[in-house]
Amino acid sequence: MSRIKHIFSKLNVRHRVLLSALLLTLIATGITGTLAWSSGRQSALNQGQTSTEMRPVHLLKLERDTEGNQTEIAVPGADFVLYNNQDPENPVQIQTTFTTDQEGRITVSLPPGQYFFQETRLPYGFAPDLDSDNQPIRRYDFTVTMDTTNDSSVVTVYNRRLSGDLIIEKTLVNDDGQELSDEQRTQLFEFRVTFSDNGTYEYQINGEGDMHELASGETLKLAHGQRAVFTNIPVGVHYTVEEVDMTHGQANNSSGNISTTPSIVAFTNRDMTRRGNLILEKEVQNSDGSPVTDEQKLLDFEFEIEFSNVPDGASFRFTTNRYQIDDDPNNDDDIREGTVTSGDTLTLRHGEILTIHDLPVGASYQIRELDTPDFVSGTGTVEGNIVQDANNRHRFINSYQVGGVEPTPGALSFEKQVISEDEAAREREFEFEVTFEPNENQVFQYRIVEGTTEGALQDFVSGDTIRLRHGQKVVFPDLPPGLTYTIREIPSDDFFESIDEVSGTTLSGGSSHHVFVNREIPSGSTHLIIEKNVLGVGYNADHEFLFDLYINGVRQEEVIRLRSGQSSEPIELELGDRWRVVERDSYSSGFSQESISNGTGTVGQVHIGQNIYVRQTNRYIRETINLSGLKTWGMPTGVQPPQHITVQLMQGNIVVRQINVEGPHWTYSFENLPKFDNEGNEIHYTIREVPVSGWQTETNPDNINLHNVWVDPVIARLEIEKQITGDAAPNDERFEFVMNPGGHVVTITNNGRVSFPELSFDRPGTFEFTIHETRGSTLGSVYDNSEYKWFVKVEQGTDGLLSLTEQWLTKNGERIDGLRPVFTNRFDAAALLGETIDIPVKKVWNHKELTTDLQPHMIVVQLMTGIRK
Structure with a gap:
């Protein structure tokens, strides 16, 4: 309070009243202010605004579906840069890159003004929205006003899926x-x-x-x-x-x-189902051994054919050599052909060979020859299967019974052949059941023949079994003619049988022979191995990918977990097993399943003894990189680096990241940076340092390291002059002068000169300063309102040294000679005589315990100056 009284004592009445009014105004309204816009550290938010002047702004990113329809589906992971657009010719970036969250939002607080969001990177699988001219939209302008509310400040942006x-x-x-x-x-x-x-x-x-x-x-x-x-x-x-x-x-x-x-x-x-042929041969004999007659050669013998294990209604082509066995040499190239379906009847003549083509391996068949009067069928019925690489050939002999001829014994034989590369399988014995009717408990005899070696005759009773191995043959040499015989092979679990059963009649003086071929059923096992590989960089190497394995249609209980580069333990599979491998979706974690080889399959013979590899390849669609750098200092003795610096990572002219770096290690890093831009081009990042006084920054295009070199600054000083013209002032007056930027203030009492503090320039450039006189309030003084600008040009030579190469002044925008601003004030003493002021006065009463009727109707007020009225 004493300080205020002292100030008032030095003022005349007018000045006291003006100062009182100013103080009252400030007290009544409060002091508010707005700092100038500052884009330092790319944080060009209006820091001087009070919190009530900031307005919330929300960017909402939504999906436009593949049909072009707007949806309410949020799009996270989109990058935007925010600009202040007060000066459309020179928009200023605000902070660094913003990214939409899981709700597709970006929220910022901004003072009133013009702004726009610029989309810089879209999430994988999206494209920019299109304008009416089918051009991509990447810029979204908006305005913030004092009336902007939380609900009204939503910038809605769409991306096309x-x-x-x-x-x-x-x-x-x-x-x-x-x-x-x-x-x-x-x-x-x-x-x-x-x-x-x-x-x-x-x-x-x-x-x-x-x-x-x-x-x-x-x-x-x-x-x-x-x-x-x-x-x-x-x-x-x-x-x-x-x-x-x-x-x-x-x-x-x-x-x-x-x-x-x-x-x-x-x-x-x-x-x-490989294909095989079924071959039927017909031969006619006479029981007395006489030649076949021409009439007998033209007889048609009928056969009923039945198939099973073939598609319903399947028909198969057949051909015969009939026209090659007649007496006409001109048609030997002709064939008899047609198709046969299960249940059909075919006919054959003596010497004719009928081939049914391309029956699927595994098909079963029954061939039954129908009775022909006066003929006996050595082979009546054959039941068998089409076996791969087996000779599925059957010979049907019909014997014409010539009267008056004494019957003679006949022969029946059958042999075993095994198709296998395994010696043990060829040494294995197979069992056959043989029956004769009528038998009347008759004992028959047979021998086993192997190559040229004939075994001894062995007794045999109808219904007994005989065991044979590969290459062996059973021969019943002396059987009564007219016996009905049946030969049935006892099935084996690990072999395919070409003949299940054959039956016929023993022929007088003739023989019937049958070949039973077995093929070993393939067996074996293999191992299934699942391999995981991820393309791209920047993903979490510890991320686990989950696989479900189905074997023969059944999902296995254990979930297979693999990281990139890992393989599963071998999984044993048997021949014929079906497998299916499905990796669970991890797209939300940034992994797109790009390919899977052998994801589904069946174990075949080719796999036995080998590994089956299921290779699942994913691509990391948020491909990122990490960058790190080191700050080094080149400084002379006695110079200390600053406590910290501010480093900005740049993508072109956009600040994408910003961090403060401190000693003593001066290291910095930027993690999870996008590796590619929207066009698939690899992003080249550069580094920038917010300038530090006294230091020159050096960068390297091959990395993001920084090196600061101390630069001896150049010094400049500006002197100003004050001149007073007109009448002599009754009192001394102190004049104040301001230079910006920097807020430097100097004063001169009456006439004189003074210099602003020395200015240090640590980098090249042209620097501009504004100088003006603070307007005073002395009665009679006319102040100089001129505005001077001082320009200082600093250049850096090839040796890295700075030099002050040029200085100049402008006055009120016009360049002038010299480097000393001169401010001229004029004092007019006559102004003191006619100067008057109005002083309003209001009387306030405090009655205390007195009543208002005791208040006087008038009072006398005296205005004093010093001790005079």
């Missing part, structure tokens, strides 16, 4: 390399397709014709060579494709994530 194609291909091949039959080409295979979004999508067969809808989990059917082409599936959707009841095949890319390039799922089935 990209889509891709899913193509399912079906291929069928024969395991033996033969061409596909017409039946095979039209066979339909069923596929179940599921989508992670449970969506319904349309597809076309071979990409043309009618559109078909398929909801997740439903099935479609394809024939050999056909493709189901799905389009417009959102990028990132996880799919699985499973062939229903798949056997003997394999598939690639049977599961994965949709990308902008087509996802091709290739199923290849191998038709393991």
Whole structure:
């Protein structure tokens, strides 16, 4: 208070009143202010605004679906840069890069003004929205006013969801390399397709014709060579494709994530039903051994054919050599041909060979010759199977019974052949049951022949069994003619039998022979190994990928967990086992399943003794890198570095990250930086340091290291002059002068000169300073309102040294000579005589315990100056 009294004592009445009014105004209104805009450290928020002047602004990023419709689905992970646009020719970045959160939002607080968001990086699977001219929209302008509220300040931005194609291909091949039959080409295979979004999508067969809808989990059917082409599936959707009841095949890319390039799922089935021929031979004999007559050669003998283990209604082509056994040499190249279906009857003549072509391996058949009067069939019925590489050939002998001829004994023989590379299998014995009717407990005899060695005759009773190994033959040499015989091989679990059972009649003076061929059923095991690989950089190497394994359609209980570069433990599979491997979706963690080889398949003979590798490859779609740098100092003795510096990581002219770096180590790093821009180009980051007084920053294009070198500054000083013209002032007056930036203040009493403090320049450039006189309030003084600008040009030589190369002044915008601003004031004493002021006065009463009627009607007020009235 004493300080205020002292100030008032030095003022005249006018000045006291003006100062009192100013103080009252300040007390009544409070002091508020706004600092000048500062873009230092790219934090160009108006720091001087009071909290009530800041307004919330929300950017909301939403998805526009593949059909172009706006949705309410948030899009996280989009990068934006915010600019202040008060000066449209020179927008100023605010802070660093902003990224939308899981709700698709960015929230900032801004003072009133013009701004815009610039989208710099889109999340994987999205593209910019388009304007009316189909041009991408990346800039979003908005205005903040004092009326902006939390609800009204939402900048809504849309990104288009990209889509891709899913193509399912079906291929069928024969395991033996033969061409596909017409039946095979039209066979339909069923596929179940599921989508992670449970969506319904349309597809076309071979990409043309009618559109078909398929909801997740439903099935479609394809024939050999056909493709189901799905389009417009959102990028990132996880799919699985499973062939229903798949056997003997394999598939690639049977599961994965949709990308902008087509996802091709290739199923290849191998038709393991190799083909074999069934051959029937007909021979006619006379029981007396006489030659076959011409009439007998033209007789047709009938055979009923039945098939099982073949497709319903299947027919098979047959041919014969009939025209090669007649007496006409001109038609020897002709053949008799046709088709046969189960239940049909075929005819054969003496010497004719009928071949039924391309029966599938594993098909079963029964051939029964119908009775022909006066003939006895040495082979009446054959039941067998088409066995790969076996000679499926049967000879049917019919004996014409010539009257008056004494019957003679006949012979019956059969042999065993084994198809196997295993010596032990060829040494194995197989059991046969042989019956004769009528037998009347008769004892028959047989011998076993092996090569040229004939065994001794052994007794045999109908119904007994005989054991044979590969290469051995049983011969019953002397059987009564007319016996009905049946030979049945006892089945083995690990062999295919070409003949199950054969029956016929013993022939007078003739013989019947049958070959029983067995093929070893392949067996063995293999190991399935799942390998995991991730393309890209910046992902968490400890991230675990989860796999479900299905064996023969049954999901295994144990979930397989692998990191990138790891392989599963070997999983044992048996021949014929079906496997399917599906990696669980990890798209939300930034991993897109790009390909899987051998994801589905069947263990075949080719796999036995080898490993089957299922290779799952993912791509990290948020590919990032980490950068680190080191700050070094080149400084002379006695110079200390600052306590900290501010480092900015730049992408072009955009500040993407900013950190403060401190000693003593002066290291810094930036993690999880995007490696590629929206166009797929690798981003080149550069480093920038907010200037530090006295230091020159050096960078290296090959890294983000910084090196600061101390630069001896140059010194400059500006002197100003004060001149007073006119009447002599009654009192001394002190004049104040200000230089900005810096807020330097100097004073001069009356006339004179004074210099501002020395200024130090530590970097090259042209520097501008403004100098003006603070307007005083002395009565009679006319103050100089001139504004001077002082320009200082500093250049750096090739030796790195700074030098002051030029200085100049402007006055009120015009360049002048000299380097000393002169401020001239004029004093007019006459102004003191006519100067008057008005002083309002208000009388306030405090009655205390007195009543208002005691208040006087008037009072006398005296205005005093010093001790005078």
